[in-house]
Amino acid sequence: MSDSIDIxxxxxxxxxxxxxxxxxxxxxxxxxxxxxxxxxxxxxxxxFAQGDSMAFGTMLVIIISGYMISKGxxxxxxxxxxxxxxxxxxxxxxxxxxxxxxxxKHYRKIKAKQNIVGITASIGVMFVxxxxxxxxxxxxxxxxxDGERFIFSVREFKAFTGxxxxxxxxTSQFLTITLAILLVAFLFYFLQKTKxxxxxxxxxxxxxxxxxxxxxxxxxxxxxxxLVALFTTIAGTLYGLDKxxxxxxxxxxxxxxxxxxxxxxxxxxxxxxxxxxxVAFSEILLTYAYxxxxxxxxxxxxxxxxxxxxxxxxxxYAISFVILVIVLLIRPxxxxxxxVIDGD
Amino acid sequence: xxxxxxxxxxxxxxxxxxxxxxxVEVEKGELAVIVGPNGAGKSTVMRVLLGMLxxxxxxxxxxxxxxSMLSTQDRISQGLAFxxxxxxxxxxxxxxxxxxxxxxxxxxxxxxxxxxxxxxFPILYDKRKQxxxxxxxxxxxxxxxxxxxxxxxSVMLLDEPTAGVSPIVMDEIFSNILDVRNAGMAxxxxxxxxxxxxxxADKGFVLVSGRNEHTGTGKELINDREVxxxxxxx
Numbered sequence: 001m002s003d004s005i006d007i008x009x010x011x012x013x014x015x016x017x018x019x020x021x022x023x024x025x026x027x028x029x030x031x032x033x034x035x036x037x038x039x040x041x042x043x044x045x046x047x048f049a050q051g052d053s054m055a056f057g058t059m060l061v062i063i064i065s066g067y068m069i070s071k072g073x074x075x076x077x078x079x080x081x082x083x084x085x086x087x088x089x090x091x092x093x094x095x096x097x098x099x100x101x102x103x104x105k106h107y108r109k110i111k112a113k114q115n116i117v118g119i120t121a122s123i124g125v126m127f128v129x130x131x132x133x134x135x136x137x138x139x140x141x142x143x144x145x146d147g148e149r150f151i152f153s154v155r156e157f158k159a160f161t162g163x164x165x166x167x168x169x170x171t172s173q174f175l176t177i178t179l180a181i182l183l184v185a186f187l188f189y190f191l192q193k194t195k196x197x198x199x200x201x202x203x204x205x206x207x208x209x210x211x212x213x214x215x216x217x218x219x220x221x222x223x224x225x226x227l228v229a230l231f232t233t234i235a236g237t238l239y240g241l242d243k244x245x246x247x248x249x250x251x252x253x254x255x256x257x258x259x260x261x262x263x264x265x266x267x268x269x270x271x272x273x274x275x276x277x278x279v280a281f282s283e284i285l286l287t288y289a290y291x292x293x294x295x296x297x298x299x300x301x302x303x304x305x306x307x308x309x310x311x312x313x314x315x316x317y318a319i320s321f322v323i324l325v326i327v328l329l330i331r332p333x334x335x336x337x338x339x340v341i342d343g344d
Numbered sequence: 345x346x347x348x349x350x351x352x353x354x355x356x357x358x359x360x361x362x363x364x365x366x367x368v369e370v371e372k373g374e375l376a377v378i379v380g381p382n383g384a385g386k387s388t389v390m391r392v393l394l395g396m397l398x399x400x401x402x403x404x405x406x407x408x409x410x411x412s413m414l415s416t417q418d419r420i421s422q423g424l425a426f427x428x429x430x431x432x433x434x435x436x437x438x439x440x441x442x443x444x445x446x447x448x449x450x451x452x453x454x455x456x457x458x459x460x461x462x463x464x465f466p467i468l469y470d471k472r473k474q475x476x477x478x479x480x481x482x483x484x485x486x487x488x489x490x491x492x493x494x495x496x497x498s499v500m501l502l503d504e505p506t507a508g509v510s511p512i513v514m515d516e517i518f519s520n521i522l523d524v525r526n527a528g529m530a531x532x533x534x535x536x537x538x539x540x541x542x543x544x545a546d547k548g549f550v551l552v553s554g555r556n557e558h559t560g561t562g563k564e565l566i567n568d569r570e571v572x573x574x575x576x577x578x
Contacts, residue, residue: 195448198437202445205434212394212428213491214420214449 009165010296016154016167018284024173024242026280027180031235032253033260033272034187035228041204041267042224043104045118049126050257054236055133055250056095057229060088061237062137062144062245069146077148081237082175088237092229099125100225108221126251133247141246145172165296172241179234184273187227191269196223204267252317256283259320263327265338274335279320287313345408347372347530348393348424348499353402355385355392362388363554365402370530370547372498375521377562379538379575380551386534387429389551390501393532394426395419406499421449425497429504429534432488435477439468442476442487446494454494461490464520482513489520500524502533506540518544539576542566550575 032050039047047053065084074080103125107117150156151174154166191197196219203210203220211217236250243249260279264271290308298304311319327334346369355363362385370376378386391397393404395416404412411419420426434442443461447454462469465486471479476487485505492500505521506514514537522544525531535541542548545562550571558571565571 195444198441198445199448201437202434202441202448205436206431208396209428209432209434209491210445211396211416212420212426213445214417214495215445216417 005299006164006296009163010293012163012165012167013293013296016165018281018288020167020169020173022277022281022284024170024176024238025284026277027176028235028239028242029253029256029260029280030273030276031180031183031231031238032257033264033276034184034269035231035235036257036261037267037269037272038224038228038231040261042200042220043108043118045104045115045122046258046261046266047228048119048122048254049099049129050232051251051254052126052130052133052247053092053096053228053232054239054253055245055247056129056236057088057092057233058236058240058245058250059133059137060091061085061233061240062142064088065144065146074146079145079147079171079175079241081144081146081241085233085237089229089233092233093226096225096229096232097222099129100221126254130247130251137245137247139247141244141249143244145241147171170242172238176238176242179238183231183234187231187269190227200224255317255324256280256320259324259327262338263323263334265334265336267338268334268336271334271336271338278335279323282323283316283319286310286319287316345405346370347407348532349403349405350389350393351403351405353389353392353399353404355388355397355399357388357397361554363392363399366551366554366556367402368393368532368549368556370499370532372530373525373528374546375525375531375533375544376547376549377538377541377545378532378534378549378551379536379541380549380557381575383553384551385554386551387503388554390426390503390532390534393501394424417449420495420497423495423498424501425492425495425499426501427488427492427503427505429507433476433484433491436475438473438475439479439487440472442491443494446491449495457494457496461493464493464523465490482509482516485509485513485517486520489517493524497529499530499532502531504534504536506535506537514540539566542576 032054036047036050039045061081061084064087065080068074068080068084075083103121104118107121148171151169151171154168157168158166191201199215200220200223202213203215203217256279260275261272263278264273264275287309291304291306294308295303349369351367352365353363353367354365366385366389368376368378368389378389380386388397392399395414399412403410406422411422414422434445437445443458444454447457467483468486468490471483476484479487502521505517509517518540521531521533542562542565548560548562548565549556550558550565558565558568560568
């Protein structure tokens with residue numbers, strides 16, 4: 001251990017244990033948060049089934065990629081799970097559209113006070129979805145990533161840079177950040193430039209006037225669920241590739257996802273993304289042990305003896321919750337001035 | 345039979361009856377005005393004509409065809425257009441996007457109709473990249489008007505187009521409405537400013553408690569002593 005101040009190694013350490021993990025976790029949350037935002041903007045309820053839907057999509061990917069691996073339909077070095085996404089997407093779309101037909105459509109038809117009714121209905125869907133996943137795959141954790149684990153590993157990085165502190169760039173992190181950028185770009189292009197996307201914004205902006213303009217509400221709802229299927233399946237798969245798949249873990253993701261949406265301003269896609277990164281960075285910055293980081297930066301006499309960890313990792317969900325409470329108290333519209341949920 | 349005709353309409357919100365055998369009609373190239381006190385069911389007539397509220401009895405016909413069973417979207421594609429009193433634009437979309445949404449159901453090129461709207465309301469051309477929410481009340485009313493014209497409708501339904509605007513803007517809006525009528529459209533509007541509206545109307549319907557109380561040409565109604573006393577302030 002060096003006894004001088006070493007900013008470069010300190011930064012490398014932080015990159016490896018905070019910045020890269022938070023960027024990929026934030027991207028995963030952002031995709032989930034965008035799915036929640038879409039449902040909220042178009043169907044006007046907060047979708048409590050989001051976490052379990054992500055588990056459902058990931059389950060499909062696990063089953064399909066398992067089959068593909070058994071048949072040898074793989075690309076060397078590339079995670080088969082990613083290749084399985086298109087087919088899983090079909091299954092996920094069918095599942096979400098079926099749930100809409102069976103559950104949510106009824107409440108639209110009777111023009112129920114939608115947020116609270118939709119929330120209650122989606123809690124039901126959440127339990128059913130979570131149950132199906134546990135029934136098929138079991139409740140225990142599993143890993144399903146194959147292929148090359150690293151774009152570059154700690155050892156390769158050290159050999160290349162000569163630094164004492166290594167940085168590993170995991171394939172899952174690279175895929176997460178790349179796919180998230182692509183998907184977000186696609187969503188914004190779709191909403192801003194295409195006729196169907198504009199119709200969705202119009203429907204979200206002023207539903208009655210959208211109907212008066214001849215926009216087909218059923219089609220808007222259908223497209224919304226297809227987009228939700230896309231974001232949900234990919235978010236779930238990327239999270240699973242990064243951290244492993246466990247149904248309970250996915251269920252609990254609901255809290256950071258909701259925190260992201262509300263922090264950013266509910267109904268605002270940009271807000272959802274900003275909120276997701278805020279939540280991800282808060283969670284990881286607050287639960288990271290800074291001992292080694294400070295050892296790099298401080299003179300020997302000031303080296304800490306404790307871990308210098310602000311909050312134990314077991315409390316990471318509490319961080320989302322605290323952020324949620326603070327935002328609702330101080331700025332209920334969120335950073336990007338979304339809507340205030342008022343129970344209607 | 346008139347071009348657009350609502351005949352003996354009966355409707356209610358839940359258990360509260362609003363319309364009792366109320367009838368309105370308008371011909372092409374004609375401006376018809378529905379006036380009456382608050383709660384008379386004026387806006388409800390519009391909603392029934394558009395299929396936004398189901399009538400329990402009566403019929404709506406357009407050019408002789410019964411459209412009572414059609415959905416709102418289908419009535420729009422048959423030629424009806426509607427400018428609601430409030431919430432009549434897409435606030436977080438630009439002026440141009442608002443017009444594009446107005447022409448949503450059209451399969452052909454809508455750019456020429458957008459040009460026509462800009463010709464009618466030149467200020468909208470200057471503001472075409474601005475969000476509707478940033479416009480003034482009068483400009484927003486023009487966006488609402490332009491959006492409705494995008495389907496090239498044969499009937500224009502207007503719900504209190506001059507509510508909450510200044511007298512100058514009101515005159516401007518009335519002159520726009522007359523332009524639309526002179527272009528051959530059938531215009532049916534609900535109006536609070538009964539005196540001014542009846543002045544320019546070809547036909548008027550005075551509604552009270554969901555019933556036709558008086559019907560006649562604009563001039564007849566203005567000169568009717570009873571109507572003057574009850575609704576026009578003497």
